[in-house]
Amino acid sequence: MISALIWPLLVGLLISGLFEALLSPRPRPFWQRGAAANSVHLGSWLLLFGLLVLLLQRPWFAVMVCLSLQLVVVQSSNAKSHTLNEPFICHDFEYFWDAILHPRLYVPFFGVGLAIAASSAAVVAIGGFFYWEGSLVTSEGANRFLTNALGLIALGSLLLAVSVRRLPAIVLQPIDDMHRLGLFASLWSYGVALMRAPVPTPEQSPFHALTPVASAHQGKQPLPNVVLVQSESFFDPRPWCEEVDASLLHHFDITRANATLHGALNVPAWGANTVRTECAVLTGIAPDHWGIRQFNPYRTLARHPMPSLASALKAAGYRTVCVHPYLASFYFRHKVIPQLGFDHFIDINAFQSSDKNGQYVSDQAVARKIGRLLEDDDNRPLFVFVITMENHGPLHLEAPNQATLADTLPGAPWPLPDHLRDLAVYLQHLSESDKMLASVKNSLNTAKRPGLLGWYGDHVPILPEAYAHFTPPDGRTPYMVWSTESWVTAGVGAANAYEPFELAANELGVQLFKQVFGHDISSDVIKVEPEPQEQE
Structure with a gap:
């Protein structure tokens, strides 16, 4: 069971790091960010991968979905930086729903052709993975499957709980914060800060x-x-x-x-x-x-x-x-x-x-x-x-x-x-x-x-x-x-x-x-x- 998860996990984590290099402006390389930021990246990947494995029961399919979601955020961040001089921040997740309700205001900046191509590829990939990759519940048994999937989720959650609080303070300059912390750590930092922020009186x-x-x-x-x-x-x-x-x-x-x-x-x-x-x-x-x-x-x-x-x-x-x-x-x-x-x-x-x-x-x-x-x-x-x-x-x-x-x-x-x-x-x-x-x-x-x-x-x-x-x-x-x-x-x-x-x-x-x-x-x-x- 472990071998069925470890290779998809490692391959996905490696590609996830390469995807960050596609960001414009580009964050610091991993070796310059500090242990806390890198731990947040790893913990985020473990948590998201574990949740998708639990949902889909297919680890390679879960990797594809994880990477696709990250690529959407990367492309959205690049489009936003190109047009608004500001990269993607956690506040922007709600705009994905707005993009569905008001596509004219958002999709053209993302790229109409890219949006159509990505949607078509997603449909083909979903069908292909369900056809070619077998369910871990069937091959490994429900108990072993649940134990390992929940273990990944718990490990990712623990790593995030320890690491997020150790991140350097953000300066509320999205370009600078993204550059110092990377994509995952900057998103978590802004999200946690937003939950804790007082309301102006x-x-x-x-x-x-x-x-x-x-x-x-x-x-x-x-x-x-x-x-x-x-x-x-x-x-x-x-x-x-x-x-x-x-x-x-x-x-x-x-x-x-x-x-x-x-x-x-x-x-x-x-x-x-x-x-x-x-x-x-x-x-x-x-x-x-x-x-x-x-x-x-x-x-x-x-x-x-x-x-x-x-x-x-x-x-x-x-x-x-x-x-x-x-x-x-x-x-x-x-x-x-x-x-x-x-x-x-x-x-x-x-x-x-x-x-x-x-x-x-x-x-x-x-x-x-x-x-x-x-x-x-x-x-x-x-x-x-x-x-x-x-x-x-x-x-x-x-x-x-x-x-x-x-x-x-x-x-x-x-x-x-x-x-x-x-x-x-x-x-x-x-x-x-x-x-x-x-x-x-x-x-x-x-x-x-x-x-x-x-x-x-x-x-x-x-x-x-x-x-x-x-x-x-x-x-x-x-x-x-x-x-x-x-x-x-x-x-x-x-x-x-x-x-x-x-x-x-x-x-x-x-x-x-x-x-x-x-x-x-x-x-x-x-x-x-x-x-x-x-x-x-």
């Missing part, structure tokens, strides 16, 4: 202290309507790529020139993971304060309410609405948005198929929805938080339009070279975001109340071929706060009102709050939030 949000300030203003003065737009993958590509037409973001340029506050926003995401930026803006809590939970804070917020910009404005008498033209359940927003103090959540069900531009609901359709909300005057000020979708990838599923190149990439040849194809698609949609900006401003100008518009990008887009050709941007996105009324002044003094100021994402919501209620708010109330620093 409501007092850590600056809106915990600002909510009484907002309540004190209720009914005392006319308050403006507020629209805050989180524009999908919005950034200004013109400083990064000189081939982009200089007038691409015409309305953005005009608005920024008259904005009361604007500049670069340091966002905690690259290419995706929108909720990291979204959470920072709405709660005012810096990613560092979330600890290991920073990589998907909405999983925590789905169970734990937190003060936010929305709840603070609601305390001042605002009607609070969130508009997101996608499935409400994605990222648990159907649970999180009410927890953050929104009265209504308008999702994909409020839009028609004719509202689409490309793969998703257009920014223009979202702008029309905002306009109708602003027309519905119920004597309360309105706060609308908007999460757009039009510019969401995968961009390579769309074909560039030659007719639009004159307005986006006027000097580009046709057919486009590979590094410009996704960029051209992105710029087509980015121009629609610019038109949305103009529409929302017009709606705010024609409303009965004065209005404030906040606008920012959640992260830069996924354009790996363009970044490889032109060099990557720095990852920051633009933000601005614009007002229909000239009496609103920037939070750093009227003399510098139109100078650009750099903000962290968790500072933007507080700055918008100060625009609404004035800048005589005691610094002690928001002492956790520094004033924005002037950009060079």
Whole structure:
């Protein structure tokens, strides 16, 4: 019985080590990782192999399944590193289920052809192993089989229990942690840290202290309507790529020139993971304060309410609405948005198929929805938080339009070279975001109340071929706060009102709050939030 297990186990363990060399960026070799990390790798393999042997009764089949699962994680990590500058972490396992529910958002980055080939190979392999490899229960007997399989599981579990606690501390930089510890040890370290991590307290949000300030203003003065737009993958590509037409973001340029506050926003995401930026803006809590939970804070917020910009404005008498033209359940927003103090959540069900531009609901359709909300005057000020979708990838599923190149990439040849194809698609949609900006401003100008518009990008887009050709941007996105009324002044003094100021994402919501209620708010109330620093 032992001989029937030992060779599959050793061969699989050897190939498992070779598979780690396929990771990009590549971890340290085993001899440089330390005993604890290597013991975690061995213990993980023993545990997984033992469980699959117990389930399948065929050791070579179990090895094939183990290696296939590891290869899926390796390929997923490489795809994520290529597009998002971040390797696979334990939080990402839940995205496998999301990939089934929302394949368009995930499978194209993994590789459609690879996914089909892997699925087909799995079907053939399953049939082949069941046909050619006999069951150990039949050949060795049930008692011996159970004893050895459970022994492998127990040995792997014991090795993990001893080794995981001896791993070096993680630094919450996934690339560095993966490099130091390897795949298995980094996954275990992040998983254990996530289970032990404390939940941020409501007092850590600056809106915990600002909510009484907002309540004190209720009914005392006319308050403006507020629209805050989180524009999908919005950034200004013109400083990064000189081939982009200089007038691409015409309305953005005009608005920024008259904005009361604007500049670069340091966002905690690259290419995706929108909720990291979204959470920072709405709660005012810096990613560092979330600890290991920073990589998907909405999983925590789905169970734990937190003060936010929305709840603070609601305390001042605002009607609070969130508009997101996608499935409400994605990222648990159907649970999180009410927890953050929104009265209504308008999702994909409020839009028609004719509202689409490309793969998703257009920014223009979202702008029309905002306009109708602003027309519905119920004597309360309105706060609308908007999460757009039009510019969401995968961009390579769309074909560039030659007719639009004159307005986006006027000097580009046709057919486009590979590094410009996704960029051209992105710029087509980015121009629609610019038109949305103009529409929302017009709606705010024609409303009965004065209005404030906040606008920012959640992260830069996924354009790996363009970044490889032109060099990557720095990852920051633009933000601005614009007002229909000239009496609103920037939070750093009227003399510098139109100078650009750099903000962290968790500072933007507080700055918008100060625009609404004035800048005589005691610094002690928001002492956790520094004033924005002037950009060079």
